[in-house]
Amino acid sequence: MTMIADNLHQVRARIATACNTCGRAPDAVTLLAVSKTFGADAVREAFAAGQTAFGENYIQEAVDKMAVLSDLPLQWHCIGPIQSNKTRLVAEHFDWAHTVDRLKIAQRLSEQRPAGKAPLNVCIQVNIDGGSTKAGVAPNEALALAQAVAALPNLRLRGIMTIPEPAPDFVAACAVHTRAKALFDALNVAGMGLDTLSMGMTSDLEAAVVSGSTMVRVGTAIFGVRS
Numbered sequence: 001m002t003m004i005a006d007n008l009h010q011v012r013a014r015i016a017t018a019c020n021t022c023g024r025a026p027d028a029v030t031l032l033a034v035s036k037t038f039g040a041d042a043v044r045e046a047f048a049a050g051q052t053a054f055g056e057n058y059i060q061e062a063v064d065k066m067a068v069l070s071d072l073p074l075q076w077h078c079i080g081p082i083q084s085n086k087t088r089l090v091a092e093h094f095d096w097a098h099t100v101d102r103l104k105i106a107q108r109l110s111e112q113r114p115a116g117k118a119p120l121n122v123c124i125q126v127n128i129d130g131g132s133t134k135a136g137v138a139p140n141e142a143l144a145l146a147q148a149v150a151a152l153p154n155l156r157l158r159g160i161m162t163i164p165e166p167a168p169d170f171v172a173a174c175a176v177h178t179r180a181k182a183l184f185d186a187l188n189v190a191g192m193g194l195d196t197l198s199m200g201m202t203s204d205l206e207a208a209v210v211s212g213s214t215m216v217r218v219g220t221a222i223f224g225v226r227s
């Protein structure tokens with residue numbers, strides 16, 4: 001087994017164990033392999049080990065990688081900030097965008113999604129802990145943005161995404177992730193029909209899974225430390 005294959009195996013085991021401890025089915029959580037800064041060869045290795053969904057932060061880097069990997073049936077998720085001048089690349093090349101936090105960005109993605117493609121899957125990024133990065137909509141503004149995004153053509157609103165500040169311990173991490181789960185549930189009570197709660201990374205994936213995450217975004221534990 002290659003190092004990446006071995007790492008993937010271990011991450012899948014971590015997810016399965018976390019699911020077991022809280023009575024969730026292991027396939028209730030999708031693993032997104034975050035390949036930012038790593039080359040196409042690393043993605044190929046992960047694909048050979050059964051991984052098909054990949055997350056990228058830097059849009060031009062991702063599009064270049066996609067071109068080299070176009071022979072593989074991969075699913076690409078944009079998990080980095082989306083500026084207005086990058087919406088066209090995202091709309092044309094990605095399958096998912098997790099980081100929509102302004103209606104203007106959603107409108108551009110909707111307008112620029114090519115006609116022949118399936119709708120772009122979208123998550124609303126929520127600043128669940130008031131974190132210093134300031135990315136994401138405030139929790140109390142999430143419903144209004146979700147409703148506006150859901151009404152746009154060529155997009156399919158799937159859920160919400162969070163990137164909380166690193167928590168000091170498991171209990172603290174669960175407290176923040178539980179707030180995101182509560183918001184996710186409230187949006188569904190309001191009729192949004194969401195199926196995706198994108199939260200949890202290498203250091204907090206167990207806390208995210210026991211709190212209700214349906215998609216963890218894992219980079220370091222699969223590909224190694226980024227330089």
Ligand SMILES: *Cc1c(COP(=O)(O)O)cnc(C)c1O
Nearest residue numbers: 034057079201202217218219220
């Ligand atoms: C880099 C990144 C990840 C992966 O982080 P790791 O700690 O390497 O697992 C997940 N989500 C987002 C938004 C990221 O930018």
